[in-house]
Amino acid sequence: MFGRRGTTQGRAEQGGQIPAPVMPQAEPAPVAAAAPSPAPAAPEPVQKAAPPPPPAPEPAPAKEKNNEYYQTKAQIFNALVEAIDLSQLGRLDADEARDEIRDVINDIISLKNLVMSISEQEDLLEDICNDVLGYGPLEPLLARDDIADIMVNGAHTVYIETLGKTNITNIKFRDNAQLMNICQRIVSQVGRRVDDSSPICDARLPDGSRVNVIAPPLSIDGPALTIRKFKKDKLTLDQLVRFGAITPEGAAVLQIIGRSRCNVLISGGTGSGKTTLLNCLTAYIESDERIITCEDSAELQLQQPHVVRLETRPPNIEGEGQITMTDLVKNCLRMRPERIIVGEVRGSEAFDLLQAMNTGHDGSMGTLHANTPREALSRLESMITMGGFSLPSRTLREMICSSIDVIVQASRLRDGSRRITHITEVLGMEGDVIITQDLFLYEMMGEDANDKIIGRHRSTGIGRPKFWDKARYYGEEARLAQALDDAAVAD
Ligand SMILES: Nc1ncnc2c1ncn2[C@@H]1O[C@H](COP(=O)(O)OP(=O)(O)OP(=O)(O)O)[C@@H](O)[C@H]1O
Ligand SMILES: [Mg+2]
Numbered sequence: 304m305f306g307r308r309g310t311t312q313g314r315a316e317q318g319g320q321i322p323a324p325v326m327p328q329a330e331p332a333p334v335a336a337a338a339p340s341p342a343p344a345a346p347e348p349v350q351k352a353a354p355p356p357p358p359a360p361e362p363a364p365a366k367e368k369n370n371e372y373y374q375t376k377a378q379i380f381n382a383l384v385e386a387i388d389l390s391q392l393g394r395l396d397a398d399e400a401r402d403e404i405r406d407v408i409n410d411i412i413s414l415k416n417l418v419m420s421i422s423e424q425e426d427l428l429e430d431i432c433n434d435v436l437g438y439g440p441l442e443p444l445l446a447r448d449d450i451a452d453i454m455v456n457g458a459h460t461v462y463i464e465t466l467g468k469t470n471i472t473n474i475k476f477r478d479n480a481q482l483m484n485i486c487q488r489i490v491s492q493v494g495r496r497v498d499d500s501s502p503i504c505d506a507r508l509p510d511g512s513r514v515n516v517i518a519p520p521l522s523i524d525g526p527a528l529t530i531r532k533f534k535k536d537k538l539t540l541d542q543l544v545r546f547g548a549i550t551p552e553g554a555a556v557l558q559i560i561g562r563s564r565c566n567v568l569i570s571g572g573t574g575s576g577k578t579t580l581l582n583c584l585t586a587y588i589e590s591d592e593r594i595i596t597c598e599d600s601a602e603l604q605l606q607q608p609h610v611v612r613l614e615t616r617p618p619n620i621e622g623e624g625q626i627t628m629t630d631l632v633k634n635c636l637r638m639r640p641e642r643i644i645v646g647e648v649r650g651s652e653a654f655d656l657l658q659a660m661n662t663g664h665d666g667s668m669g670t671l672h673a674n675t676p677r678e679a680l681s682r683l684e685s686m687i688t689m690g691g692f693s694l695p696s697r698t699l700r701e702m703i704c705s706s707i708d709v710i711v712q713a714s715r716l717r718d719g720s721r722r723i724t725h726i727t728e729v730l731g732m733e734g735d736v737i738i739t740q741d742l743f744l745y746e747m748m749g750e751d752a753n754d755k756i757i758g759r760h761r762s763t764g765i766g767r768p769k770f771w772d773k774a775r776y777y778g779e780e781a782r783l784a785q786a787l788d789d790a791a792v793a794d
């Protein structure tokens with residue numbers, strides 16, 4: 304059998320492509336420090352501040368799994384470590400490695416005469432494989448499609464966001480060392496390292512989920528791991544209508560904005576649905592346009608055939624090789640783009656994006672963190688100023704005015720629901736002030752008995768928005784007029 308051992312003790316510490324998992328109650332061999340064979344250079348988890356192995360079993364994290372289960376698991380795990388060289392499993396593909404572990408565990412169960420039901424045996428096998436090959440206690444959460452975010456605040460506190468609500472789970476890691484081990488495994492897949500000398504790290508799971516790790520000493524109560532789950536099937540505008548994020552009329556206006564090459568800024572707080580909305584708007588871009596997307600972590604899923612996807616790169620361990628969003632946007636301009644889509648504008652690239660919007664790349668779009676459309680405009684201004692461009696503020700505002708056509712505001716309300724709260728046009732300047740005009744608004748009217756917010760979307764009665772001519776050029780003026788008209792609400 305593959306990787307079978309002759310020796311019995313102390314090999315769990317041996318490095319390899321798969322960092323040795325840390326098991327509940329798996330008492331490390333006392334001679335572990337004197338492990339005989341030279342450890343291959345493997346991304347070793349940082350266990351600097353790891354407490355001594357806890358003598359007592361963890362409190363049962365899941366209702367159906369008691370201490371007995373964990374003791375059996377530890378017993379089997381110890382025997383598994385003695386039986387095979389875990390570091391060698393990295394040479395197999397995931398299915399082969401799983402089969403190998405399955406065989407050995409079945410042998411161990413029968414050799415030790417352990418009594419357990421088939422389903423207990425399957426559970427145990429799954430758990431051990433997750434620890435050895437995967438992301439340990441995170442696996443069941445990663446397998447769920449209904450989770451938007453996983454937030455791990457140290458070993459014993461794991462929150463998830465489902466349906467807009469954040470709830471604590473009963474998932475626990477044995478200790479911070481196990482959590483750190485898993486963080487290390489995640490980031491090493493994209494060639495990065497997280498430890499006390501580089502304690503902040505962005506990475507991506509193989510499925511595209513966005514990951515951030517911040518480790519001690521910066522995060523005080525143990526490593527903090529945040530995962531934005533990647534949704535294979537991104538929400539569509541129709542689904543947003545079904546969820547009540549926008550009305551069908553509002554969605555029609557957004558479609559027209561997307562199609563008729565308006566320059567759009569999507570503004571919103573963290574997790575308010577900006578990227579989702581940007582993805583929805585790009586669906587209405589004509590299929591013959593050349594689109595270039597620039598993102599920190601590729602999340603957008605454009606349906607058009609002619610798309611070039613670009614991604615920024617963080618500096619390497621020596622602090623070199625960084626490619627910023629500004630570098631990407633600047634480079635874009637030399638790639639003959641028709642539209643430039645920037646995943647998130649957060650720095651001096653704002654200037655380059657505005658210039659692109661102003662110089663024939665109509666229909667460019669980007670998202671930005673702000674709580675209102677007005678705040679989005681002032682954030683844009685301050686990003687440019689902080690980027691070192693010393694333009695008079697009036698010039699800057701004029702540039703913003705002539706670049707941005709529409710701001711769409713996304714919000715996550717206090718009941719967890721996400722709504723598009725504003726579709727706002729940038730009209731021009733009056734003196735030194737940028738003038739905007741709301742086309743669509745979400746009005747909150749109260750709360751129902753279940754604390755759900757009751758509200759309504761309505762148009763503000765503007766019959767001819769500023770982008771009317773653009774819409775007419777694309778033959779959309781009748782539909783635009785109709786949508787705005789239908790959305791008007793009598794007060
Ligand atoms: N209208 C909606 N209704 C329900 N869920 C939504 C809605 N819009 C977005 N979501 C979900 O909310 C999560 C966060 O969305 P998204 O990534 O678009 O937010 P974001 O504002 O870009 O976040 P960040 O600031 O972290 O980049 C995703 O899982 C997404 O599927
Ligand atoms: Mg986003």
